[in-house]
Amino acid sequence: MNEKFAIVGAAGYIAPRHMKAIKETQNNLVAAYDKNDSVGIIDSYFPGADFFTEFERFDRHLEKIKRQGNAINYLSVCSPNYLHDAHIRFGLRLGAHVICEKPLVLNPWNIDGLMEIENETGCKVNTILQLRHHPKVKELKEKIAAENRKEKHEVDLVYITSRGKWYYTSWKGDIHKSGGIATNIGVHFYDLLGWLFGDLQENIVHVQTHDRVAGYLEYERARVRYFLSINEQTLPETILSEGKKTYRSLQIDGQEFEFSEGFGDLHTVSYQHILDGSGFGLNDSRKSIETVYGIRSAIPLGLVGDYHPYAKKPIAKHPFD
Numbered sequence: 001m002n003e004k005f006a007i008v009g010a011a012g013y014i015a016p017r018h019m020k021a022i023k024e025t026q027n028n029l030v031a032a033y034d035k036n037d038s039v040g041i042i043d044s045y046f047p048g049a050d051f052f053t054e055f056e057r058f059d060r061h062l063e064k065i066k067r068q069g070n071a072i073n074y075l076s077v078c079s080p081n082y083l084h085d086a087h088i089r090f091g092l093r094l095g096a097h098v099i100c101e102k103p104l105v106l107n108p109w110n111i112d113g114l115m116e117i118e119n120e121t122g123c124k125v126n127t128i129l130q131l132r133h134h135p136k137v138k139e140l141k142e143k144i145a146a147e148n149r150k151e152k153h154e155v156d157l158v159y160i161t162s163r164g165k166w167y168y169t170s171w172k173g174d175i176h177k178s179g180g181i182a183t184n185i186g187v188h189f190y191d192l193l194g195w196l197f198g199d200l201q202e203n204i205v206h207v208q209t210h211d212r213v214a215g216y217l218e219y220e221r222a223r224v225r226y227f228l229s230i231n232e233q234t235l236p237e238t239i240l241s242e243g244k245k246t247y248r249s250l251q252i253d254g255q256e257f258e259f260s261e262g263f264g265d266l267h268t269v270s271y272q273h274i275l276d277g278s279g280f281g282l283n284d285s286r287k288s289i290e291t292v293y294g295i296r297s298a299i300p301l302g303l304v305g306d307y308h309p310y311a312k313k314p315i316a317k318h319p320f321d
Contacts, residue, residue: 003027003275004070006062006096008087009078010051011036014101018076019045021271030065030072033058062094072096081184082177085110092121099126099274103187104285106179108293111282118282126279130266131192133273136259141196144221153197153222155252158310161185162232162245165319168210175296181213183292186228190217191288197222200291205298206307210318213295214311222252227310234313 005022009015010032019041022029029046032039037053052058062072075091077084077100085105091098092114104127105111114125131137144153163172171177178184194200198220205215212229227234232245239247250257273279303311 003073005029005074005076006031006033006058006072007076007078008033008058008083008090009080009101010034010039010042012078012080015078016041016044017267018078018099018101018271021268022046022076024265024268025271025275027074027275030070031058031061059090066094074099077101080171080177081106081179082171085114088114088125089117092117092123092125095121095123097124097126097274099128099271099279101128102191102285103179103183103289103292104282105289106183106293108286108290111286111289115282124279125282126274127281127285128267128270129188129191129195129280129284130270131188132195132280133266133269134259136257137192137196140257144196147221152218152220153252154254155193155197155222155224156249156308157189157193157224157226157228157251158247158249158308159186159189159227160229160231160235160247162235163230167230168319173210179292180208180296181211181228181230182208182295185230186213186226187288187292189226189228190291191285193217193219193222193224194287194291197224200287203291203294203298204305205295205300206303206305207311207315208295208298208300209315211316212313214308215295215298216306216308217291223306225306225308227308229310231316233316234310 005027007018007029011034023045029049031050033052033055035053042049050061073096075096075098077087077098079087081103084100088098088100118125167173172184200217200219202218207214211231214227217224235247
């Protein structure tokens with residue numbers, strides 16, 4: 001074992017991928033925190049890790065082992081989106097590097113504040129942008145970078161991942177805590193689009209409700225229509241008839257870009273790059289955070305202009321209305 005890790009948000013959906021990555025990179029998880037105690041998954045990776053359900057005790061423990069000469073080297077942040085900024089600050093002030101799930105933060109100005117603390121502490125904030133490590137995505141980026149064309153690519157993005165009523169009771173259903181649909185389920189796609197096609201030039205929102213968002217983004221090298229939803233009823237009929245709950249499509253100039261395989265190990269690959277000193281830092285997340293903030297703040301135009309065809313799908317009532 002080389003580096004010592006602690007994790008915030010150990011009971012969350014994404015935490016097991018971080019535990020697996022810590023294990024597979026030959027490092028050790030020494031402490032974990034979550035206010036919920038459904039964390040039996042820890043036994044699969046680090047049964048000897050200390051676990052806390054009170055943040056104050058977790059804080060005290062990490063400070064104690066630091067004074068004993070056993071300070072953690074990294075804090076992995078897997079907590080709800082609205083707590084990322086505070087937990088990153090906690091890790092930096094503890095003297096640890098931080099690895100944070102996306103979205104890194106909810107607001108662009110939070111990045112500036114974190115950069116100041118990075119400079120003060122000498123510690124680095126890394127974020128998980130695993131799609132950038134996908135082999136097919138890397139090939140596509142190289143292909144686009146080598147092009148000599150004046151026309152912009154025409155891109156259509158659809159991502160529908162069904163969620164039940166629980167979603168609206170949880171923090172994910174609160175736009176002030178999750179950042180809304182675009183942030184919570186789409187920020188990695190917006191990062192991907194900016195990484196592939198350059199700076200964002202126009203950001204138009206056509207529809208934005210509790211269960212979907214649709215709009216138009218224009219980049220240096222692409223025009224993008226998108227539709228994201230958590231409502232099962234927005235799935236294509238063919239997908240519904242097959243009993244599937246998720247649908248993802250990225251079409252570039254009318255051709256489907258298929259990259260549904262190869263996701264299983266991307267967190268481990270991300271950790272390897274971070275530990276090697278080549279991870280993605282604060283500024284790498286800036287474009288996508290600015291994009292989702294712009295979407296969240298926009299006044300929807302309705303079905304005018306170059307909107308995605310899925311935007312015409314009937315709007316469902318909020319389940320608690």
